[in-house]
Amino acid sequence: MNLSRRQLLAASTVAGASLAVPGVAAATPNLVRRDRPGLPSGIMSGDVTSNSAVVWSRTDRCARLVVDLTSHGRFDRAIRLRGPVTGPDDDYTAQLPLKGLRPGQRYDYRISFEDSDGRRGQSLEGSFSTPGRNRGLSFVWTGDTAGQGYGINPELGGMAAYKAMHDTRPDFFLHSGDNIYADGPIAAEVKVADGTVWKNVVTEEVSKVAETLAEYRGRYKYNLLDDNVRALYADVPIISQWDDHETVNNWYPGEILADDRYTEKRVDVLAARARKAFLEYLPMEHTAGRGRIYRKVSYGPLVDIFCLDMRTYRDANPKPGVAGEVAILGEEQAEWLVREVARSKATWKVIASDMPIGLLVPDGTEIEAVANGLPGAPGGREHELAWVLSQFKRRKVRNTIWLTADVHYCAAHHYDPSRAAFTDFDPFWELVAGPINAGTFGPNSLDSTFGPKVEFVKAADFPNQPPSGGNQFFGHVDIDPRTGVFTASLRDLYGTVLWTKDIHPARH
Numbered sequence: 001m002n003l004s005r006r007q008l009l010a011a012s013t014v015a016g017a018s019l020a021v022p023g024v025a026a027a028t029p030n031l032v033r034r035d036r037p038g039l040p041s042g043i044m045s046g047d048v049t050s051n052s053a054v055v056w057s058r059t060d061r062c063a064r065l066v067v068d069l070t071s072h073g074r075f076d077r078a079i080r081l082r083g084p085v086t087g088p089d090d091d092y093t094a095q096l097p098l099k100g101l102r103p104g105q106r107y108d109y110r111i112s113f114e115d116s117d118g119r120r121g122q123s124l125e126g127s128f129s130t131p132g133r134n135r136g137l138s139f140v141w142t143g144d145t146a147g148q149g150y151g152i153n154p155e156l157g158g159m160a161a162y163k164a165m166h167d168t169r170p171d172f173f174l175h176s177g178d179n180i181y182a183d184g185p186i187a188a189e190v191k192v193a194d195g196t197v198w199k200n201v202v203t204e205e206v207s208k209v210a211e212t213l214a215e216y217r218g219r220y221k222y223n224l225l226d227d228n229v230r231a232l233y234a235d236v237p238i239i240s241q242w243d244d245h246e247t248v249n250n251w252y253p254g255e256i257l258a259d260d261r262y263t264e265k266r267v268d269v270l271a272a273r274a275r276k277a278f279l280e281y282l283p284m285e286h287t288a289g290r291g292r293i294y295r296k297v298s299y300g301p302l303v304d305i306f307c308l309d310m311r312t313y314r315d316a317n318p319k320p321g322v323a324g325e326v327a328i329l330g331e332e333q334a335e336w337l338v339r340e341v342a343r344s345k346a347t348w349k350v351i352a353s354d355m356p357i358g359l360l361v362p363d364g365t366e367i368e369a370v371a372n373g374l375p376g377a378p379g380g381r382e383h384e385l386a387w388v389l390s391q392f393k394r395r396k397v398r399n400t401i402w403l404t405a406d407v408h409y410c411a412a413h414h415y416d417p418s419r420a421a422f423t424d425f426d427p428f429w430e431l432v433a434g435p436i437n438a439g440t441f442g443p444n445s446l447d448s449t450f451g452p453k454v455e456f457v458k459a460a461d462f463p464n465q466p467p468s469g470g471n472q473f474f475g476h477v478d479i480d481p482r483t484g485v486f487t488a489s490l491r492d493l494y495g496t497v498l499w500t501k502d503i504h505p506a507r508h
Helices: 004-015 160-167 213-223 227-235 267-281 331-343 382-394
Strands: 024-027 043-046 052-058 063-070 080-087 093-099 106-113 126-127 135-140 172-175 189-191 197-199 237-238 295-299 303-307 347-352 400-404 408-416 428-432 452-458 474-479 486-491 497-501
Touching: 004 452, 043 106, 043 126, 043 227, 043 237, 043 331, 052 106, 052 126, 063 093, 063 213, 063 227, 126 172, 126 227, 135 160, 237 303, 295 408, 303 331, 331 347, 331 382, 408 486, 452 497
Parallel strands: 135 172, 172 237, 303 347, 347 400, 400 428
Antiparallel strands: 024 080, 043 052, 052 093, 063 080, 063 106, 106 126, 135 474, 189 197, 295 303, 408 428, 408 452, 474 486, 486 497
């Protein structure tokens, strides 16, 4: 059910009153009973805008999602919204879009499920804030969770970098892909190159590569066993995008795997199962259709987030010197990106790119990302990005920042046509973060086609360094509401600031 501003106002001023709105009743305290629906995977909110949000949870039986929502921290004055009934077809997950919220408002919510007899079970509380005018904002971004066999290590306190992100008290968290590593089994112990042993919590579903829908779902359930992850998600709304490891390494549509670990080798079949699990386990707005992952999330007047999907619409991974154009966004998504960024009235247009633009990311002898590693005019997938960048310039788009992950180290790159082989674009920044709980690598080679310059880089001390080495990275952004200055920083496992930059907005 959509939540109107009038309903919220009524709930805020009439304590304990029943609202005369179909399907909405005043919230009352509820008791936890073991014979009633539980919440084994915590709660989340996502895709928060000035007037909307999505809340999520998962239960352990067929039951109806119930959300108590208040704008003042008083659950005795909350309104109750009843969401969908969930069951095994959705792996007992459920989401509820909230509409008609007030800008610049903190909301507290309590989630539970009720069984067919109307009995509510365990409840958990979370919060989010909608953006408003004259308010600053901050957010964090990263990628690459539970990769290279590095899962939940109790000796490290679990996924500790999630706590470091949480400690910055951001307004939202942008996960830039590789939310899970479906193709990376997690064993009880991992022997590390430095002679140490990494120890994992293990479940049956993560002990092999994911092929079945249940195994893909199990990867998300595994991450949600971590206390740090659940605590962040309860307090901080997430904006989710995906990359390759939600399905299988370096995949593209139509691919047939040559990997003996898989009995199902058709990537299209695996990707369909992976997409269903992704959409079940991460809260997001589906106004553009249930199956579409690329979208815009407007976080008030200061920033719009444009989440790309660089996986679903790509062509097969090409050789470096391939002639002609090779898709990574696809024509429809590329046109959507240019159109929506040009229409944006936000001070900053953040392009959430699940793969970097200028870093060479090989797939054996082929090319996995955009850059082909060859200097000179755009080739292969670079053609598509060249068109996007030139359209931004032609349409006088200002203040774009590209945020990415994928390569398992952190870096700051500045792109300028004065250094480039392709010159029809305006200067911009690309900031790279991650991993957040995976092996650390890097640095990768830069491709000079779009004129990037490395302003900062911090990579692994040795290839596939475990999270215990401290080289886990996330980015943090703080935007000043008065000046519009975009202050970006790159931080490590402990939240230590490694690099920071004040980026001033260009005025139209």
